[in-house]
Amino acid sequence: MNRWATFFLKGVIILIGMVVLGLCIFLLPEIASRDAEAHPETAYLQYPFLLAAYLFSTPFFIALYQAFKLLVYIDKNNAFTELSLRALKVIKRCTITIIAFIGAGIISVVILSAGTGEDITGIISLGFMLTFASSIIATFVGVLQKLVKVVVDIKSENDLIV
Amino acid sequence: MKQVSTLFLKIAVILIGIPVLALCIFLVPELGKLATKLLPGFASIKYLVSIVFYASAIPFYFALYQAFKLLRYIDKNIAFSELSVKALKNIKYCAITISCLHVLVLPLFYLFAEKDDAPGVIFVGMVVPFASMVIAVFAAVLQKLLKEAIDIKSENDLTV
Numbered sequence: 152m153n154r155w156a157t158f159f160l161k162g163v164i165i166l167i168g169m170v171v172l173g174l175c176i177f178l179l180p181e182i183a184s185r186d187a188e189a190h191p192e193t194a195y196l197q198y199p200f201l202l203a204a205y206l207f208s209t210p211f212f213i214a215l216y217q218a219f220k221l222l223v224y225i226d227k228n229n230a231f232t233e234l235s236l237r238a239l240k241v242i243k244r245c246t247i248t249i250i251a252f253i254g255a256g257i258i259s260v261v262i263l264s265a266g267t268g269e270d271i272t273g274i275i276s277l278g279f280m281l282t283f284a285s286s287i288i289a290t291f292v293g294v295l296q297k298l299v300k301v302v303v304d305i306k307s308e309n310d311l312i313v
Numbered sequence: 314m315k316q317v318s319t320l321f322l323k324i325a326v327i328l329i330g331i332p333v334l335a336l337c338i339f340l341v342p343e344l345g346k347l348a349t350k351l352l353p354g355f356a357s358i359k360y361l362v363s364i365v366f367y368a369s370a371i372p373f374y375f376a377l378y379q380a381f382k383l384l385r386y387i388d389k390n391i392a393f394s395e396l397s398v399k400a401l402k403n404i405k406y407c408a409i410t411i412s413c414l415h416v417l418v419l420p421l422f423y424l425f426a427e428k429d430d431a432p433g434v435i436f437v438g439m440v441v442p443f444a445s446m447v448i449a450v451f452a453a454v455l456q457k458l459l460k461e462a463i464d465i466k467s468e469n470d471l472t473v
Contacts, residue, residue, distance in 0.1 A: 287325045290318045302462040
């Protein structure tokens with residue numbers, strides 16, 4: 152296995168994680184407080200919003216960590232084992248959780264903005280785009296999981312024979 | 314193999330192709346005009362930009378087609394074959410080509426950022442080459458793993 156390829160992918164995962172972490176730490180509180188200033192009537196939502204956002208990012212970080220672990224397994228030539236199957240399963244569940252969170256977010260936006268006459272088309276379509284992207288990832292991981300399982304089964308059969 | 318998940322991914326592959334087609338039709342001429350505005354003394358830049366973007370659309374669609382083929386192999390239970398290795402190899406080369414082509418237009422993003430005083434534009438320009446590089450490396454890793462799986466499987470077939 153080429154080391155540099157997995158090394159590069161590991162670097163990418165760390166980069167993505169750091170960018171999202173930076174957004175969570177610096178950008179989100181700013182957005183929340185600015186919004187609370189702009190709309191004093193919904194200021195009580197400032198901290199619930201932050202809490203929801205951090206809750207939302209947790210499965211994302213778990214998925215990134217599992218992907219990192221998967222790359223470590225590939226490095227160690229342990230790609231076709233129960234360990235990587237488990238990592239793939241966790242990634243799939245995290246993605247499904249994120250989809251559920253986005254769905255809940257869309258519903259709450261619709262409920263909260265009902266009757267205020269604000270334009271929420273942009274945020275809703277962004278939500279649908281994110282849902283689409285995460286469902287692609289979830290399905291792709293599911294397919295990978297099945298393929299890896301086939302190989303793991305064949306491999307264990309081999310080991311039995313030998 | 315469950316057909317539903319591969320069917321969903323096939324639909325996704327087709328859906329991804331549509332917005333890129335729209336970008337090619339509507340956005341690229343605009344970008345060409347923008348480039349002539351940025352470099353008034355160099356009129357042929359318009360054609361250069363159009364050529365780069367249209368040229369990178371070709372490997373993009375070819376890669377989508379290869380991904381579609383790969384999904385078909387998975388459906389037919391021949392995922393662990395030389396055919397899929399070849400498809401993954403093609404995807405890898407396509408991603409590398411797209412990445413190189415988009416690096417060529419990076420100076421234009423630099424000029425635009427300079428003029429508009431918006432340094433963030435450079436990062437926007439780097440998204441496509443970087444993302445395609447990640448896809449290329451990912452395809453390379455998958456290719457290696459696939460080869461390993463094929464070896465394991467052929468060993469199995471031999472013993473049986």
